[in-house]
Amino acid sequence: MNRRFLFLLGSARTEGNTELLAREAAAQLPGAVEQRWIRLADHPLPDFADLRHDVDHTAPSPDSTAGLLLDATLAATDIVIASPLYWYSVSGLTKRYLDHWSGWLRTPGLDFRATLAGRTLWGVAALAHREASVAAPYVGTLNNSAAYMGMRFGGVLLGNGSGPGDVLQDTDALTRAKTFFAQDAPLARFPYEAAREG
Incomplete structure (x- = not known):
């Protein structure tokens, strides 16, 4: 399978430090590797409603924001969470996207977990603090999400x-x-x- 990278930009600002660092790393990828960049602030998701005990989840409409992000996620071999470090974890925009994974996991016929199993989750983050250990909760969020999904985890590229x-x-x-x-x-x-970490 040819590699297809999905870069999810979780910052509220454009061309911030996290995005700049992600683009530096992406520039090293071979030209044949497909790259798709989505700025989550341009495609805001609604707050996730946990309905698992109430009703069955249904697949989002293909022309909705959730449908766009779901399709892009399922198509990617490599998912890159490019979120600045906000209060020692991922941004709110990024967290909302990850929250929607819970609904996609419970959508009949979607096979979300089976599709992502074996694929790779990466992180890129800029932080203002000089001590990288403050990013441990951020790295843990991504690692543990990948572990739950049966994915590979490439770690987090941290920059100051x-x-x-x-x-x-x-x-x-x-x-x-x-x-x-x-x-x-x-x-x-x-x-x-x-x-x-690193």
Whole structure:
């Protein structure tokens, strides 16, 4: 299967540090690798309603925001969550997208979990803090989500940046970006292991 990368931009602002770092890493992918970029702020999802004990979930309309994101997710071999670190975890836009996975898991005939099993989840994040360990909850969220789905987890590419464009001065992050997507991603396992950070 040819690799198809889905980049989900979870920042409220355009061309922020997280997006810049994700684009640096994506630039290293071979030209034949398909890339699709979706800015979650441009496709806002409604709050997720947990109906599992009330009614069966139904597949979203293909022309709805949820339908667009579901189709893009199912088509991807590699899903990249590019969300800045907000209060030590993913952004609200990103969390809402992940919450909708719960409904897609319970949609009859969708086989959401079986389709994503074996595919790879990645993360890219910019943070203002100099100590990378503050991102452990963020990395744990993605690792544990991947483990639950039977996915591979490529880890999280972290960069430092607060002001506009600051991450482009983080030479360590830019060096890691050059080979980030070239690594072999292992199957995610519970619990999250801090050693995967970086």
